[in-house]
Amino acid sequence: MKNIYKLGTLALLGTVLTACTFLDTEPQIIPSDGYYTNETRLKYGLAGVYGALNSEELYGSYYSLQIANPDDLCYFNNYNNGETRPDRYNHSAGTAVIYETWLKLYEGIKNANEYMDEVGKSEFDPEELTTDIKTYLAEARFLRAFYHFLLAQAWGDVPLRDAAATSPNPVNVQIAATPQEKVLKWCVDEIEAIVYDLDESVEHTPSRVNRTVAEGILARIYLFMAGETVDEVEGLTKQEMYGKAAYWANEVIASQKHHLNESYDQVFINMIKDQYDTEFHESMWEAEFLGDRTSSTNWTNGRIGDLIGLKSQSGTTNYSEWACNYSYGYYNGSYTLWQLYWSEDRTSDEASSTEVIDKRLLWNLPGYNYRGLNNQQISYKRGNETVTAVLKQDQSMHKTPWLYKNNFAMPEIEGLDMSVENAFDPADLVYDPTIMCAVRNAGKWRRETVYENQMSAKSLYTTINFPILRYSDVLLMYAEAVNEYAGAPDEQAKEAIREIRRRAGISTDESQMGNQQSFRQLVRNERARELAFEGLRKWDLIRWGIFVERMHMAGTNVPTESMYLNKTITDYAAGNYANVSERHIYLPIPTKELAVNHALQQNPLW
Template identity: 75%
Template sequence: MKMKNIYRLGTLALFGTALSACSFLDTDPQIIPAENYYTSETKLQYGLAGVYGPLSSEELYGNYYSLQISNADDLCYFNNYNNIDTRPDRYNHTAGTAVIYDAWLKLYQGIKNANEYIKGVEASQIDPEDLSTPKSRYVAEARFLRAYYHFLLAQAWGDVPLRVEAATSPNPNDVQLAATPQEQVLKWCVDEIEAVVGDLDPEVDQTPSRVSQTVAEGILARIYLFMAGESVAEVEGLPKKEMYKKAADWAYKVIESGKHHLNPSYEEVFINMIRDQYDTQYHESMWEAEFLGDRTSADKWTNGRIGDLIGLKSQSTNTNYSEWACNYSYGFYNGSYTLWQLYSETDRVESDLSPEDDENNIAGKMVIDKRRIWNLPGYNFQGYSGSHATGGREITYTVNNDKKTGILLQTRSMHRTPWNYNNNFAMRTIEGLEEVEGKFDLNDLVYNPDVMCAIRNAGKWRRETLYENQMSAKSLYTTINFPLLRYSDVLLMYAEAINEYNGAPDDIAKQAIREIRTRAGIQTNESQLNDPQSFRELVRNERGRELVFEGLRKYDLIRWGIFVDRMHLAGTNIPSEAIYRNTTYTDYAATSYANVGDRHIYLPIPTKELAVNHALTQNPLW
């Protein structure tokens, strides 16, 4: 693994060093649209960094778009029951909700930057002999990003203004632009990317920060799959079935390239992001929104809250942060009981199952999906501290019908804190647990891996100091990157698309599913691979298990035409037994799920946008 080189560009002279590690993206440059500005490769890089910049903003993949807008689905819910705000992840938002306007504005800022950059570069004269990279590649990257920003808008809002020209004046009339139908925006996106895909770098970069040819091919597969879905009107002359073929063809190009592979370790894919490292061996993480620094100083500025808002809860009144085992995290997102069932019950082979579970996969016990172990771990870092005189937490539990009272001592945020109910604990070994003489018998503890399974924190991007740099002070901003495209997603997109197009999976699709499940440590029922309907359900479930918390599931449910039904089902799919749930959290989640209706298939056009662009009208049902 190669540690990410982090440079804050203070002067243009640093750009020669920056390009090799893609660290020119580490700055927050201004777009300089003057036609005669782009006269060197250094300036080309500087301007392109500004086109990429919005991806790494808090408004997009740092928080608003990736988490609040896209991450609340049937497998994940916002758990802060003290929050009464209107929020997209609670589905009580309105057209005036600030998060929605801020994300909209940032996407159009990216489009504006791209338009100005493309116009400026195409009008500039640069001697080809002065360039190590053809000027056409810089333009191709900017055109790709402009199309990608439009795709995000059309996917989330439906009909949106298609802005492909740089504004020539500050005239307010330039703002007036009616919405283009969603299907036409999406068709423009794929046409634009297909036009430039051949000009993008065919080689895999040493970092996933920039767009390569295979990244563009993978994103084309994603857009075509969305176009083939239930929520998008059919494009004239392009039947839905043909879109599935297009999606399969582009996904296959990525597979055929041989440049990407599954990392044998599922957890290492995300540990790399937490550690601020690039995977230069497998290149499974194909494209990431990059976040640098922790805001501890002006030269370590970042806009990412991955791991802080979503992660394992870690909070304490102890401000000696150098002792913490997990840096500060609100842990505002939980996996749902539906997700737990996907891992533990659905699509499992009988020989992998046993009445007794074991976190270490001891022979003879149930084989646990490794993705469940990573994404829904049996602990967070809340600790057992309280107001009790001993400094511990008093609990009541029952052993052989004998009611006992005990005190657990564990310093908060210094040890992994197992989920527990009564004397049942989700881990066999409890770090930092001490017995208070005469009060508690450690032999009473019962290992039960299902404890509190409906309210566990999303563990994909945990801030454990084992992986993330130790913080010297509380920091809510992190260096943890957010994946925009992974190779496992490409494999699953191919499997889905070819099954829908051919009416049956081919051998490549079947092997893709086997490969993903083998990495997860679970067997595959071959009969599910031979029936088209069973295969469709298997692929849909596998997308949930593999890609959960990555902001894709909501749009999968929408394109499959089952979004509202699945959200309502998740809200009522709550275990009745107290050992599996906490009613404060699950009732709060149920309320959010119940809020979902047909209008939530699209976001409302922001009120502020309607106030300035009078050519726009509000989305139906809003």
Template identity: 75%
Template sequence: MKIKRIYRLGTLALLAAAFSACSFLDTDPQIIPDEGYYNSEKKLIYGLAGVYGVLNSEALYGHYYSLQIANADDLCYFNNYNNGESRPDRYNHSAGTTVIYDAWSKLYEGIKNANRYIEAVEKTNIDPEELSVDIGLYIAEARFLRAYYHFLLAQAWGDVPLRVKATTSPNPNDVQMAATPQEQILKWCADEIEATIPDLYETVENTPSRVSQTVAQGILARVYLFMAGETVKEIEGLSKKEMYNRAAYWANQVIISNKHDLNDSYEEVFINMIRDQYDTQYHESMWEAEFLGDRTSATNWTNGRIGDLIGLRSQSGLTNYSEWACNYSYGYYNGSYTLWQLYWTEDRTADEASDATKITDVRQEWNLPGYNFRGLNNQKITYKNKEGVSVTRYLKQAQSMYKTPWLYNNGFATPDIEGLDQTIADAFDPADLVYDPTIMCAIRNAGKWRRETVYEKQMSAKSLYTTINFPILRYADVLLMYAEAINEYAGAPDDQAKEAIRKIRRRAGIKTDESQLSDYRSFRDLVRNERGRELAFEGLRKWDLIRWGIFVEKMHNAGTNAPTENKYHNVSYTNYLAANYANVAARHIYLPIPTKELAVNHALKQNSLW
């Protein structure tokens, strides 16, 4: 492993990008200097940082887009039942919701920066002998990012303005631009990304911080899959079947490159992101939004709240932070009962299901652990031990310093309870316990982005911003995209698609019922469920449900899918989930065009149903 390095493209440029203006046309021009500036490789990299930099903003992968907009799906929900705000993850948002405007304007800031950079670099007279790579690489990266930002806009908002030329702020005529139909935007994105592939890095040495050929190929597969979806209109001369064919082709290009593989350990994929390290062995994490610091100083800045807002809850009145086993986290997002069932009910073979105390899927154990770090202290507990004898014991555990198991009526969700004080009279002994791994399974924190200090650098104080990266593309997703696309194109899975699914499931430690690989319908259902199990909390599920044409249905089902037994859930959480998901309607397939944008761009019209 190696620590993240300068290929994050210039800390100072990212800092400049963090302080954005109110309009995407008014961003500080120092981020992307004009023609004549790019006379050295250092300056080329510095300028490119302004194009990449928006990925690392709080408005995009640091928080607003990655969590509030993209991560509220049938498997993940916002759990703060005391919160009454207008939020996309509560589906009570409007065109005036700040989060939606900030994400919109940040994406167009990235597009504006890309346009200015491309035009300036194309005019530079720099001597090619002074460069370590062809200047076309820098232009290709900027073009790719410009297309990717347009893809995110079209995916979330539908019809949006297509901006491929640098604007000349504050010229008001540059603001006025009507929306281009979604299907045309997506087709342009696909063509543009494909055109950049020959000029991008062939190696994966600089990934996951920069875009390589295989990253572009994987994202291109994602674009074509979305284009083939139920909500996108037909494109003349390009059938849905052909789009599935192209998605399969580009995913396969990644596979046959042999530059990526699955990490033997599912957990380590995310531990690497928490540790602030690159995986240079497997390169499973192909592209990440990177976060550099914790805001303890102006030179240690970050916009990332991954692990803080989504992670294992770790809060306490104690302030001896250096002793905590998990850094401070609100833990505002839980895995739903629907996600639990994907692991526990939908995917256990008969022999696996026969042992009600054993979790077989390592992804379930990592993503929905039986503990967080709320803290227990001097708690009295009465229970029956393994001999069936009723005993009364005491738990003494310093708050937020050790794992806190989920409890119900003196039952524990995990047998591994560390940090208990065994010196007190009648101390609890975990060895006495027959534990139940299903306790509170419907309200567990999203464990994928935990801030346990065994992985994350120890903080000396409460820190709301983290260095934890967020994955944009993983090789596991590429395998799943290939499997889905070839099944949709051919009407049945081929041998490579079947093996892709087996490979992912072998890594998870679970068996595969071969009958699920035998026909189109069974394989389609298996792939869809496998995407949920593998990619939960990574901001992809919502768009999957939308392109499959089942978004509203699945969201309503998740809202009403409450366990019947009290040991599985807490009514406050599940009622809040149900109320939020009851808000979901057909109009939520697209976000509303922000009110502020409509106020300045009179050529735009609000999305239907908003």
């Protein structure tokens, strides 16, 4: 459980702050001279640098869900919502979510700069420190680079702030944008400069950054730098950047400190249950959310599982009886994602199967949610006889299968009223796993109470963590980088793909790994299947140069048979996809920022 780095109770500026763990506080940087006099205060200040990650503006909701999550695999499904939102691609430079995310990233950078400045001025007795001071500074410097990476990836050219500002000095406010490629190069230079100062062990991951996390993020940044939308980087060819990405990904693999969990589901169950995986360490770095806001001392900023998850709503307020805690379930997996699981890249032996083969489909796009089917009559033929059964599924008390004309998308039905005449016989169940496959909720972040703690209140904020880096992503990055660098996959790259697919329960057609082009497509598809809903696919599509094309394809890739879709929802999704144009490769510079920093100019097309 999350019980590391107990800070105890700190007397701070006359206020008593209780912190149960390293990151479960609203941390603030204390830049005054002489504050950082001991290790407890070092940790407290460092928590302030990490704090932006665990905000609602970043991985709690705005960045992770509204900005990074809407792609060709995932869409916002609330057809009653007419707002301007990033996940509907009808946002503008004045959209609040865009500004709040920008602001939070620069707040993280500000905290990092101030922390490094003040710690650098402080004097410590090395014998009183359990961790080398270089490690604290390296973590802060890494985070400063990571925040800049997120900015440059999403906005393109952005101000590079590598020193603490002396407010209200206008020089520190009026800063022009640095070209995207120079910001990205600065990011990798910064991380490479401190990567060997970071902790080698995985004892404190996924809460804190260690050496292998930095190596994995270096691979991610180099892959993005090598992409189609980034201008030429001085001193590095695209091929050399692929080589760098392969090198750093291989450093993680060679460390033997991370492995694939034997169960794909368990990777996310651990996050939902608020637990660390101390056996496999597949989840290398997570944004942590440690409370549910049921009290002022049990606070969090995370809405993972609430906004994205299995829809679970009811008028019943006895929450202790719910089988799935409250969730709006605002995000669905697209038909494109379904096809990737159901039919793409199958071997000849699997091609004709009508059963689920890829285990990840059952976790990410389950055949049920908790919307309820109260007193719904189901009529079907039993021989020449018509039989009527009644479902009395109280919302959020039972799994509610997706159904079409009495055919169900899951084999187990709960909540049948067996007292009616000619009651439903489970043996008569018609099970079709493909039903309503184009409108299913994103199930990766489900709030089922068998995993998440049972709630006693509605609790829209959750303790569910969000992964920033997983080992399976490192394997996939290595496979892609080597293929692009060398012109063909090596045996390690091929085995990385086999390993991921074996865990998913699917075989691999070796002919797909025979040349650069076929292997490239297999890796891209595997990234989609493995990392769906984790906020990475959009940036993949952008760096591959196919973002607009794939988004439009997802909008028109809709099944024609009614058993696969709810037309109201898919029409709404198609409209959101149709909004996408070339200008959405970058976010607009927020209007409020332009009003303050006159050295900035709006992004082209905005």
